[in-house]
Amino acid sequence: GGPIGEIVQAANRLAEQGLGALIVLEREAELRSIEETGTRIESRVTSEILETIFTPPTPLHDGAVLIRGNQLVAAGCILPLTLNPHLAATLGTRHRAALGVSEETDAVVLVVSEETRSVSLAMDGRLRLNIDPAALRSELASLFVIQPKKKAA
Incomplete structure (x- = not known):
């Protein structure tokens, strides 16, 4: 249910088809x-919609999708690449x-690899490779507990 169920479903379907995807889930920091x-x-x-965006030859399939709350805000976004020299050369x-x-x-960023047909999750500068659908769903659910907006005192 909700956006997380939709995101997990899309990621798995894209992986099965060998299509790559990059889905950025905004948290506190606004990614304007x-x-x-x-x-x-x-x-x-x-x-x-997610599957459509990432199915070539749509003009947007190469970029990232940005999700804010339950809104798909933008697609075809360009992300800064890590400069981490320790990253395996095999990672694209x-x-x-x-x-x-x-x-x-x-x-939190979801990566679907067209090469390995697997889903990975990046957060806090760490990459969890090849995460299965159930683990992905529970991980995202725990990160995005919908909390009532705190009223400024």
Whole structure:
């Protein structure tokens, strides 16, 4: 249910088809600079829309999607690549981009690899490779507990 169920479903379907994807989930830090590199979309998060965006030859399939709350805010976004020299050379641009964002912000980034057909999760400058759907769902659910907005005192 909710955006997380849709995101997990899309990631798994894309992985099964050998299609790459990069999905950035905004947390506290607003990712306006990333948002501005892409095309504004502003729709509800659905697996169909995510799958459509990442299916070539759509003009947006090479970039990242930015999700804020339950809104798909932008697609085709360009991310900063990590400069981490210890990253395995076998990891491609998507993984480097996911790590880069997770090093600089508190965002959580989902990577679907077209090569290995697996899903990975980047956060806090660390990459969890090849995470299975159930683990992915529970990990995201724990990170995005919908909390009532705190009223400023």
